[in-house]
Amino acid sequence: MSVADHDLIRRVLAGEVEAFDLLVGRYQAPIFRLTYRMTRNAEDAKDLAQEAFVQAYRGLGSFRQEARFSTWLYRIAMNLCLNHQKAAAREVSGEPDERLRDERKDSLAVLEAAERDQALEAAIAALPPQQRATLTLRVQQGLSHREIAETLGCAEGTAKANYFHAIRTLQRKLQSFRQV
Amino acid sequence: MIRCIEVRDLLLDYLEEEVSALGRRRVEAHLAECPSCAQELASLRVTRGLLESLPVPEPPGESWDAFSEGVRRRIAAVPPPRPSLGLRMVEWLRGMEFLRPVPALGAAAALGVILAVGLARMPQPLERPSADPIAVGDTLGIGMNLEVLRDLDLLEDIDVLDSLPTLTPGGEGQVVRLGRAESTRYT
Ligand SMILES: [Zn+2]
Numbered sequence: 018m019s020v021a022d023h024d025l026i027r028r029v030l031a032g033e034v035e036a037f038d039l040l041v042g043r044y045q046a047p048i049f050r051l052t053y054r055m056t057r058n059a060e061d062a063k064d065l066a067q068e069a070f071v072q073a074y075r076g077l078g079s080f081r082q083e084a085r086f087s088t089w090l091y092r093i094a095m096n097l098c099l100n101h102q103k104a105a106a107r108e109v110s111g112e113p114d115e116r117l118r119d120e121r122k123d124s125l126a127v128l129e130a131a132e133r134d135q136a137l138e139a140a141i142a143a144l145p146p147q148q149r150a151t152l153t154l155r156v157q158q159g160l161s162h163r164e165i166a167e168t169l170g171c172a173e174g175t176a177k178a179n180y181f182h183a184i185r186t187l188q189r190k191l192q193s194f195r196q197v
Numbered sequence: 198m199i200r201c202i203e204v205r206d207l208l209l210d211y212l213e214e215e216v217s218a219l220g221r222r223r224v225e226a227h228l229a230e231c232p233s234c235a236q237e238l239a240s241l242r243v244t245r246g247l248l249e250s251l252p253v254p255e256p257p258g259e260s261w262d263a264f265s266e267g268v269r270r271r272i273a274a275v276p277p278p279r280p281s282l283g284l285r286m287v288e289w290l291r292g293m294e295f296l297r298p299v300p301a302l303g304a305a306a307a308l309g310v311i312l313a314v315g316l317a318r319m320p321q322p323l324e325r326p327s328a329d330p331i332a333v334g335d336t337l338g339i340g341m342n343l344e345v346l347r348d349l350d351l352l353e354d355i356d357v358l359d360s361l362p363t364l365t366p367g368g369e370g371q372v373v374r375l376g377r378a379e380s381t382r383y384t
Contacts, residue, residue: 063256077278
């Protein structure tokens, strides 16, 4: 990572809008991972990830240089995901649990990795949005509890508690059908 | 020895190496003698490992180059961002370190800048779509408050995140919701 994010931002604000490309290149994969994990739909994830960059660009002028650009960007993307879910109103219902129940009947040993991942995906999708967001930021993005709190605009203790709940829930769900 | 119930609360932190040295020693002493907690740790480790290794596909039907090209296309319609008034003021004040020991003078200078820039911008909001009328108003409001200005660092705490636009289902370029008020943006 040669040029600091803040230097790139300064260049964009000074009129060199092409410098924003470098920020996109730097964060597109993590942001897409985040939006994909939240939506489980590659098409939606792509759209939301791109929109996150557009909104970041739009609001770049009011970005606090003291903050971390990545945290700010995650927050934008996460807000988009949460809004998207509300708007789509297709909150995951009982369906993932059904799938888990089906798989539980199978012999544990023959569960393919793909099936197991699918079950885990379903279990994640069934988590409350705040827990899912926290889990994703922690495990996939490697954020600290404090950074998660900043990103989601909650207390650090809340972020930590949400993470613990999420992990415990997944652990329990996995435990009932395979040796975790 | 530390009890199981206490250890269970620490296991995830232990796994992620977020316990103190003392905590780690206590957990390890317990694990050495408690198969049940050791099993719980193993289970947490597997769960976390599975989560970490969950695959994520690439954006559908295209390369990352195409992804960033898509972003470029979308921001082409957005006016180039400019530093907000508050940000420019903070930068400007930073350059005036010698004013720091004299807060009253700094405050007066800051107020002057706010008013000057604010007034200069007010008559032409439509010509500058990137200028956020609400941000200007907010900054002016805060600027009037000398209590705030006395501690220049507080200026940096203007919570820009709260005023970030959020997406509405209608798509881009329409009405966006701001943290504190509804407003129409020019795109
Ligand atoms: Zn124990």
